[in-house]
Amino acid sequence: MTTPSAPQSKQKITLISPYGGELVDLLIPTEERPHLKAYASQLPSLQLSERAICDLELLATGAFSPLDRFMGQEDFQRLLDEMRLANGYVFPMPITLPVSPSDDIRLGQEIALRDQKNNLLALMTIEEVYEWHLNETAQKVFGTTDLRHPLVAEMHRWGPLNISGRLRVLQLPLRYDFKPLRLTPAQTRARLAATGHQNVVAFQTRNPLHRVHEELTKRAVEGVDGTLLLHPVVGMTKPGDVDHYTRVRTYKALAQRYYDPDRIVLALLPLAMRMGGPREAVWHMLIRRNHGANHLIVGRDHAGPGKDSQGNPFYGPYDAQELAESFSDELGVKVIPFKMLVYLPEEDRYEEVTKISDDQKTASISGTQVREEYLNNGKKLPDWFTRPEVADILADSYPPRHKQGFCVWFTGLSGSGKSTTAEVLTTLLLEYGRQVTQLDGDVVRTHLSRGLGFSKEDRDINIRRIGFVAAEIVRHGGVAVCAAVSPYRATRNDVRNTVGSDNYVEVFVDTPLEVCEERDVKGMYAKARRGEIKGFTGIDDPYEPPRNPELVLDTVNISPETNAHKIIEILKQQGFLLSES
Secondary structure (H helix, E strand, O other): OOOOOOOOOOOOOOEEEEEEOOOOOOOOHHHHHHHHHHHHHHOOOOOOOOHHHHHHHHHHHHHOOOOOOOHHHHHHHHHHHHOOOOOOOOOOOOOEEEEEEEHHHOOEEEEEOOOOOOEEEEEEHHHEEEEEOOHHHHHHHOOOOOOOHHHHHHHOOOEEEEEOEEEOOOOOOOOOOOOHHOOHHHHHHHHHHHHHOOEEEEEOOOOOOOOHHHHHHHHHHHHOOOOEEEEEEOOEEOOOOOOHHHHHHHHHHHHHHHHOOEEEOOOOOOOOOOOOHHHHHHHHHHHHHHHHEEEEEEEEOOOOOOEEEOOOOOOOHHHHHHHHHHHHHHHEEEEEEEOOEEOOOOOEEEEEEOOOOOOOOOOOOOOOHHHHHHHOOOOOOOOOOOOHHHHHHHHHHOOOHHOOHHHHHHHHHHHOOOHHHHHHHHHHHOOOOOOEEEEEEHHHHHHHHOOOOHHHHHHHHHHHHHHHHHHHHHHHOOOOEOOOOOHHHHHHHHHHHHHHHHEEEEEEHHHHHHHHHHHOOOOOOHHHOOOOOOOOEEEOEEEOOOOOOOOOEEOOOOOHHHHHHHHHHHHHHHOOOOOOO
């Protein structure tokens, strides 16, 4: 087959110095795009994940300057070891494009990069193909291999090879929401310059802003006589976060009504967060520097992913601030620590905790209280805590807990009793007035996953398909009851993150193998013992039991009905069901 000849581009890429200068620009001039699109139609294509699409957009616009491509091996390895690129520039977070050997990638090949709907985004000349190692990457970047870290769990489904090479971007990803706020780094810099203030304080956020955040940002801006760059992430954030449509509506209301218009620029950042704690804080400094900021507010447990499998935080509360401070001079971005503020009801104002006396009356509401005591109970947040406009938007978008969707995920060996208990639970949930969809592993294989085998890869695909459907059901307020062997811990944790940990209940049906074999009416275990079936879970393929499920069931001594009622009680405790049926 003759390789098509690539049209020559006049594109010029200007690398910036690590501390200022021009931004990387990978966008092909408009007049050259029709020719390149025609050329791309002859090339093999690679469909990008949502994470890679976000990364490509920020590479193209210079938000990741001086990086101008998905990382090659030398950059990648030095980043793991030293948080720097091969040229010595600070860069703490891997920006890679993982592929599988089945993608038929070859050195020197040019490929078309497309989104999930097959829209052409860019051309890439493959100049490097190299292996990467999951545990090394997870440990060095995130400090853990714990599968409760959302990125560590996600990495288990990435291909074992990374590719790198020259990029020519024909168009940015298609985004139709909040278009006036989707500013590139160059546009953001221009908007900031128009305010006339030399100093810029960036505020990274993936949550709604309340009065304490408003007070903190205003004080930070006043302290440096600058402008606030309110820069919320609207790409991928922590699973279970408030959706960006709701959040941006709250940011717009605050920016328009409660800030000096000459002291604030609201711009959206299509970043795929890694929830990398300290390293991510340094990464956020670099990104905001490229958008024109010279100060960054770094919060307590900045970009933290929550708790690990043992119930402990992945990072210390001030680890991110300390690491960011160590790179502050080199990056030219000063760190403004997020100071703890409390409300003084008798004086109707906020003050730093360190500046109040022990006898002063204070009031505060934690993030957990916002969810569990207010939003989950349909109770409006008080005006002293959040602006009325924000409270109304959140109340409209987030129904009480007993009207939210949730997923109950049964896992265990074949024959353990998952499906039987799931059927009883489904009936009880219907009695409580919930809309329930039951997703049984065998039934899904018949309809949704027909044609898949029982290799590890095919099993993972099947489980992730169930997880995807369950997440959609939950997102729309329904209940998904899933029963599947789901033998691999990484895949189950990936599903937990897809659904959202706050709306996910994992039930481990802990039935001994010998009991499962006795119950086996289909004779599958016997066939596996005779070698007629290969890769059967529990015989010649491992089952990895959950480390910290929400509930462990005994189906040997306890009936399915009693077990189902145990789950009902947990759902009541979590607020998904009202106490009275």
